[in-house]
Every structure is written in C-alpha cells, then in structure tokens.
Amino acid sequence: MIRTAAMAILFATSFVTHAADQASAKADPAKGKLVAESICVACHGADGNSMTSANPHLAGQIEQYIYKQLVNFKAVDDKPAARDNAIMAGMVAALTDEDMKNVAAWYASQKLKPEAAKNEASIALGKKLWRQGDFKKGIPACAGCHGPAGAGLPAQYPRLAGQFAEYTEAQLKAFRAEERANDPEKMMRMIAAKLSDVEIKAVADYAAGLR
Numbered sequence: 001m002i003r004t005a006a007m008a009i010l011f012a013t014s015f016v017t018h019a020a021d022q023a024s025a026k027a028d029p030a031k032g033k034l035v036a037e038s039i040c041v042a043c044h045g046a047d048g049n050s051m052t053s054a055n056p057h058l059a060g061q062i063e064q065y066i067y068k069q070l071v072n073f074k075a076v077d078d079k080p081a082a083r084d085n086a087i088m089a090g091m092v093a094a095l096t097d098e099d100m101k102n103v104a105a106w107y108a109s110q111k112l113k114p115e116a117a118k119n120e121a122s123i124a125l126g127k128k129l130w131r132q133g134d135f136k137k138g139i140p141a142c143a144g145c146h147g148p149a150g151a152g153l154p155a156q157y158p159r160l161a162g163q164f165a166e167y168t169e170a171q172l173k174a175f176r177a178e179e180r181a182n183d184p185e186k187m188m189r190m191i192a193a194k195l196s197d198v199e200i201k202a203v204a205d206y207a208a209g210l211r
C-alpha cells in the first residue's frame with residue numbers, strides 16, 4: 001500500500017521536478033572516480049591506497065565520514081575551515097558539493113590494502129586500550145565507537161583498521177593539542193587529552209593491524 005503510494009508520487013513528480021531531482025541525486029561513484037583520477041590521485045592514489053603515511057588511506061573509509069571531512073576542510077565565506085589543513089583546503093576549494101559526495105562514494109567503494117602492526121612490544125597495551133579503554137584514566141574503549149575490528153560505523157565513526165599508524169598517531173596528537181577540532185561534541189579531543197604519547201603510539205600501531 002505505502003509502496004504503491006510512494007511510487008505514484010515518484011511518478012507524478014518526476015515529470016515536473018527535474019531540478020529538484022538533480023539536487024537530491026544520489027552520489028555517483030563513477031563521476032567521483034574522475035575527480036579521484038584527476039585531482040586526488042597524486043596523494044591518495046586513484047583507488048584510495050596512498051603511498052606514504054602523511055596522506056591517509058581513503059579506500060573503504062565510511063562514505064559519510066569522507067564527505068564530512070571534505071566539507072570541514074573547506075572555508076566558507078569568511079569563517080575558517082572546521083578542519084584546518086592547508087593542503088586539503090586547496091584541494092577542496094574548487095569542488096562542488098556534488099563532487100565531494102561523488103568522490104566520497106568512490107573512495108568508500110574501493111578495497112583497502114591494509115597496513116600492519118609493527119611493534120610487537122606494544123600490542124598488548126594497544127589491544128587493551130582498543131577493547132577496554134582505561135577505566136582509571138577515564139579512557140573509553142575505542143571499539144565502542146570505531147567497532148571491535150576498527151571498521152568504523154556509519155555515519156559518524158571512521159574506519160581506523162589498516163590505516164597508517166603514523167597518520168593515526170598524528171591525528172590523535174592533533175586532537176590532544178586541539179589543533180584538530182572538528183569532532184562532534186569534542187568526542188575525540190576529550191579522549192586524546194587523556195592519552196600519553198606511549199598510549200597513542202601503541203593504540204595507533206594496534207589499529208593499523210586490525211582487520
């Protein structure tokens with residue numbers, strides 16, 4: 001019943017609201033691929049597997065998270081960008097909202113070639129923080145938001161599994177220093193504030209090895 005009514009409405013409106021249709025069009029990964037191949041490829045790879053740890057992997061990242069970051073890198077009017085990064089500000093400056101949605105859909109659909117954990121000695125600490133957090137220090141388990149296997153959770157929580165440990169470490173330090181401040185309700189700044197350098201390194205390395 002409901003379905004029939006919805007179809008009828010779809011039919012009726014499809015003749016008249018061409019412009020509105022386009023505005024609400026679904027993200028098109030094929031168009032996003034063209035953006036990736038022409039602009040992003042040098043740093044993130046055409047398939048979102050980047051060659052160096054300064055540039056995060058984007059393959060298999062949560063689509064809405066990628067889109068949000070792109071929006072956050074963009075300075076709107078006179079307001080500074082919510083996520084301050086000179087390189088990415090330049091990259092998104094010329095992108096339309098549709099481009100950002102499309103390229104997010106493209107990279108989200110790609111297969112990550114994951115990094116590995118490298119530091120045997122810190123695995124136990126990383127695993128404990130990931131799975132249990134640290135009750136005494138008031139650190140919640142990363143798994144609670146980023147998932148037991150680090151796959152992330154749509155729409156808000158990014159994938160961390162298989163990411164470069166160096167990138168994860170740099171972001172945790174940026175949250176701790178409040179240099180990165182685009183996390184909703186200070187979720188990551190409050191957690192990072194309680195993490196020591198040693199804990200950050202351990203959990204970042206552990207996340208790189210998650211599958």
Ligand code: HEC
Nearest residue numbers: 039040042043044054055056066069070085087088091103
């Ligand atoms: C010249 C190199 C370069 C190019 C080209 C580039 N990026 Fe980036 N990108 C970076 C760097 C460096 C970072 C990490 C910024 C930071 O440290 O906060 C980044 C971060 C990102 C992030 C955040 C990822 C996360 O896990 O939070 C997204 C999303 C992103 N880039 C998408 C793109 C897209 C889409 C394009 C093409 C339109 C693009 N980038 C082009 C260098 C680049």
Ligand code: HEC
Nearest residue numbers: 140141142144145156158168171172182183184187188203
């Ligand atoms: C209460 C939920 C929550 C918990 C618990 C949590 N996170 Fe996050 N985390 C988030 C959210 C939300 C974001 C996305 C922020 C944004 O929108 O830019 C994020 C982003 C991140 C990022 C940035 C990823 C990127 O690609 O740039 C890293 C790194 C990170 N978290 C690490 C951790 C680690 C390590 C732990 C455990 C010590 C942890 N998080 C626990 C909610 C959480």
